[in-house]
Amino acid sequence: MKKILVSILASFVFFMTSAAAFAEDVMFNTKTLRYHSISCRYVPVCTVNCIKIDKKEALKRGGIPCKVCGG
Numbered sequence: 001m002k003k004i005l006v007s008i009l010a011s012f013v014f015f016m017t018s019a020a021a022f023a024e025d026v027m028f029n030t031k032t033l034r035y036h037s038i039s040c041r042y043v044p045v046c047t048v049n050c051i052k053i054d055k056k057e058a059l060k061r062g063g064i065p066c067k068v069c070g071g
């Protein structure tokens with residue numbers, strides 16, 4: 001019984017970490033459609049058309065990953 005409980009807990013932890021990995025915020029430029037990871041050096045430069053959205057949302061809008069940070 002204890003073994004089952006441990007495996008349930010392990011899969012739950014795995015699910016939580018993978019869900020967190022999916023919810024990745026990126027800086028998306030609505031004009032050029034390029035998106036950057038938050039730590040990218042181009043993020044502070046992008047002030048006018050950039051919005052912080054989920055990476056999945058950026059891809060849905062036709063986002064192109066940045067050549068420097070890879071999105």
Ligand SMILES: [Zn+2]
Pocket residue numbers: 035036037040041042043066067068069070071
């Ligand atoms: Zn970038």
